[in-house]
Amino acid sequence: MSLSGIFPIDRWNFTTQSMLNVLSEEHYAELVSHQSEQKFRKGDVIFREGSVPSGIFLIRSGKVKKYKVDNLFKEQIIYVAGPNELIGYHAVLSEERYPDSAAAIEDSLISFIPQDDFISVLHRSPAFNRRLLKALSHEFTVLANSISVIAQRTASERLAIALIVLREKYKEAGSEENEVILNISRMDLANMAGIAQENVIRLLKEFKAEGIVETDGRKISIMDIQRLVKKSNYH
Incomplete structure (x- = not known):
């Protein structure tokens, strides 16, 4: 999408x-x-x-x-x-x-x-x-x-924005829009979002429970981009 x-x-x-x-x-x-x-x-x-x-x-x-x-x-x-x-x-x-x-x-x-x-x-x-x-x-x-974002957003919003931006990067690599898989370490994701690594791990579990993402090792699949955008609370 x-x-x-x-x-x-x-x-x-x-x-x-x-x-x-x-x-x-x-x-x-x-x-x-x-x-x-x-x-x-x-x-x-x-x-x-x-x-x-x-x-x-x-x-x-x-x-x-x-x-x-x-x-x-x-x-x-x-x-x-x-x-x-x-x-x-x-x-x-x-x-x-x-x-x-x-x-x-x-x-x-x-x-x-x-x-x-x-x-x-x-x-x-x-x-x-x-x-x-x-x-x-x-x-x-x-x-x-x-x-x-770093100054004003919550950890959940920062992570959502980081995932949206990365989705666009990996989509450009040739992935189908509905099957975009991010291959990035949790540490790099934390350093991109400006939050602690343990918060990234916790929030990804929450996103997964809500059906927004799926994870397989370091790979992250974006399953519901609309809900991820809603999580970002970006207007």
């Missing part, structure tokens, strides 16, 4: 997938002319907060979490990126160190694009430049929503 009309999923997803679509064949070829592909296993770190960037990353397959770690080494997942999304470009554009870390949450294939090629295409393609600015502006809305 589509979320159209019942949940504003566009306010929760970055829009970097469409950025490459505005490039001409010539500019796209230039962008990827020196790319290198690397396979990352689940849990592998792609880049760490505070390190110096030398390029950007294009996710070919798999999923990647962008996260920050506090002084107590607790993660807060900022965003989950999927196929065809770009990551790591904020630090390149600002000429600063990475403001967050990125790691694979499942086996992933990722292209590394040197920053010189990225910057060169950005200068040569006004359409790409405009699309990037639009994407950056939209990301502010996404991050503002995330902050609002």
Whole structure:
């Protein structure tokens, strides 16, 4: 079932997938002319907060979490990126160190694009430049929503929103809309929702008892998206 009309999923997803679509064949070829592909296993770190960037990353397959770690080494997942999304470009554009870390949450294939090629295409393609600015502006809305949820929502509402957002990510991977299965650890789910892992386990049991989800190990099947949206209490 589509979320159209019942949940504003566009306010929760970055829009970097469409950025490459505005490039001409010539500019796209230039962008990827020196790319290198690397396979990352689940849990592998792609880049760490505070390190110096030398390029950007294009996710070919798999999923990647962008996260920050506090002084107590607790993660807060900022965003989950999927196929065809770009990551790591904020630090390149600002000429600063990475403001967050990125790691694979499942086996992933990722292209590394040197920053010189990225910057060169950005200068040569006004359409790409405009699309990037639009994407950056939209990301502010996404991050503002995330902050609002952490500050104002109950644990149940936070978990419901996290599951809705992840459902859209896994649906994009090719699952049938009514058979979307999330494959994510309870710890990552807790770090995404901003709640304790034990609360995630307890709330998933409640959601399961209500027929909203089914669980099989770390896999979570969304059975009733309408009731899950109602749980989110998002207006």
